[in-house]
Amino acid sequence: MTVSRRKVLLGGALGAASLVTGGLTAACGRSDHTISIAAGEPDGFYIEFANLLRPLLDARVIPTLGSVQNIRAVAAGTADLGLALTDSLDAARTGAPAFGGRPMTLYALGRVYENYMQLVVRADSPVRTLTDLAGRAVSLGANGSGAALFGERLFATAGVQLGQYRHLALTDAVSALRDNMIDAMLWSGGVPTAVLAEADRAWGIRLLDLGSYVPALRARYGRYYNEIALPAGIYRAVGSVRTVGVPNLLVTGTHTDDSVVRDTVRVLVEHAGQLVPSQARGTQYLDVGNLINTEPLPLHPAAAATYRALRG
Numbered sequence: 311m312t313v314s315r316r317k318v319l320l321g322g323a324l325g326a327a328s329l330v331t332g333g334l335t336a337a338c339g340r341s342d343h344t345i346s347i348a349a350g351e352p353d354g355f356y357i358e359f360a361n362l363l364r365p366l367l368d369a370r371v372i373p374t375l376g377s378v379q380n381i382r383a384v385a386a387g388t389a390d391l392g393l394a395l396t397d398s399l400d401a402a403r404t405g406a407p408a409f410g411g412r413p414m415t416l417y418a419l420g421r422v423y424e425n426y427m428q429l430v431v432r433a434d435s436p437v438r439t440l441t442d443l444a445g446r447a448v449s450l451g452a453n454g455s456g457a458a459l460f461g462e463r464l465f466a467t468a469g470v471q472l473g474q475y476r477h478l479a480l481t482d483a484v485s486a487l488r489d490n491m492i493d494a495m496l497w498s499g500g501v502p503t504a505v506l507a508e509a510d511r512a513w514g515i516r517l518l519d520l521g522s523y524v525p526a527l528r529a530r531y532g533r534y535y536n537e538i539a540l541p542a543g544i545y546r547a548v549g550s551v552r553t554v555g556v557p558n559l560l561v562t563g564t565h566t567d568d569s570v571v572r573d574t575v576r577v578l579v580e581h582a583g584q585l586v587p588s589q590a591r592g593t594q595y596l597d598v599g600n601l602i603n604t605e606p607l608p609l610h611p612a613a614a615a616t617y618r619a620l621r622g
Contacts (some may be wrong), residue, residue, distance in 0.1 A: 312533065345369035345570055348380035348392035351480050352454065355500035356393045356558075358587040359422070366469065366577045366584065376498070377456030378408060380561075385414040387565030393496065395425060395456035395556045396534040397496040398464075400606040410457055418558045419571060419613045420578045422585075426538060427460060427554040428603035430487065432505060433514030437493060440518055445454050446493035447474035449483040449589030460556065464496075467526045471567045484509050494518070498556070501544045502588065510545040517545070521552025534606075559604055568612040 314456070347363060350356025351369050351441030360371040372389060375381055376470070381402045391411075405413035431437045443465075450465075451457025458477055464471060478486060483495040484505055497503060509515055517540070524537040539557035542548065560578070562571065578585070578601060602609060602617055 329389075334505040337576050345391065345574075346372055346389045348372050348374050348383040348389040350374055350376050350380075350393065353480060353505045354503065355423070355425075355587050359585060360393065362585045362587070363577065366581055367573060375452040375454035376458075378459060379454035381409070381414065381416065383460055384561055384566075386417060389564055390566045390570055391419070391588065392561055393422070393558055394401040394561055395558055396606060397458070397556055398456040398459055399559060399561065400532055400534065400585050401459065403606055412622040416561050416563050416607055417563070417610035417613070418607040419562060419574050419610060420601045421604050422558055422560050422578070422601075423500075423540075424536070424555045424557050425456070425498045426501050426540065427457070427464075427520060427556065428501070428503070428506070429464075429494055429520060429553075430497060430515050431494045432487060432490075432519060433510075435516070437518070440464075440492060440520065440523070443472060443494055444470050445473040447476060447490050447491070448472050449476040449478040449482075449486060449495040450478065451496050451498060453477040455498065456556070457496050460498065460554075461496045463527065464520070464523060467523055467530055479508055481506055487515075488513055503593075507545060510548075512600060515545055516547070517548050517551045517553065520554050524554055527554065531618065532606075551578060559607060560608065562610060566610075571610050571612040572616045575613050576620065579620050581619075 316427060345367050347360045347369050349360035352373060356376065357371065357373060363369065364371050377394040377398040380389070380394050381398060383389035383401070386393040399416060402409045402414040402416060405411050429440065450461030463615050476492060478495070480497060483492070484493045487495050488509065497506065506515060519539045527535045534556055536555040538553050540551050540553055542550045
């Protein structure tokens with residue numbers, strides 16, 4: 311895949327090992343420490359994007375369960391950088407219950423790509439629509455993930471009461487779906503996600519259409535939700551389907567040294583072609599002008615100054 315150096319990845323997503331907060335060095339704001347990036351679950355696009363960014367920043371990548379954990383880490387100063395969905399960031403900024411009811415101060419370094427919400431069932435499942443899941447068991451994503459926050463919003467908006475809510479990491483959710491222990495699983499990530507592609511080859515999956523819920527989600531929670539048409543063939547048994555896209559931001563907190571912010575922005579602008587996960591399909595790209603579109607968060611002051619300098 312070829313991309314211009316003036317483009318940055320906007321469409322993919324990420325994934326699952328648990329974040330051990332004590333393992334994140336609270337050294338932000340010092341010039342002699344290794345930059346830490348709170349990423350996501352193994353096999354997801356967050357972790358792959360962070361691993362592509364890592365050598366360019368001489369950084370270390372911290373596996374996590376996703377957006378909510380990443381936000382907490384950067385807000386606490388236990389990670390320099392983190393990847394997070396914009397709806398999760400808005401919830402943190404406004405002090406939603408998922409973040410203890412206390413507003414968090416966060417800054418954006420750039421809008422980097424877009425996650426696709428994938429509500430997955432077995433190919434042989436009788437479930438054809440989201441409403442068919444009423445009374446059934448569904449994994450809404452791992453605790454600490456942006457998918458979990460979105461999943462609660464999605465089913466509340468649809469007025470569908472599940473029989474059982476579960477919060478499984480990606481590989482555990484795929485195994486549970488294979489073994490008919492759950493009827494569906496929600497994953498927030500890029501397409502194709504490798505673990506889902508493997509499941510599709512082995513026993514077959516389908517994605518449920520979520521496009522009709524976008525207007526109600528936007529009205530109820532904000533304009534961070536976009537209707538995305540996924541092309542046929544992303545997974546073997548998946549035809550053209552509409553889903554929900556949510557932009558991702560690369561963010562930091564108040565503890566990070568300005569030099570880290572400046573270096574990161576330069577990498578995003580000057581090495582964008584090296585930051586595209588190899589298996590990405592159906593992804594979207596942003597030029598530098600859109601890279602600074604970081605609503606709901608303001609750009610970090612050092613990031614804003616660096617963008618101005620780079621654009622002349």
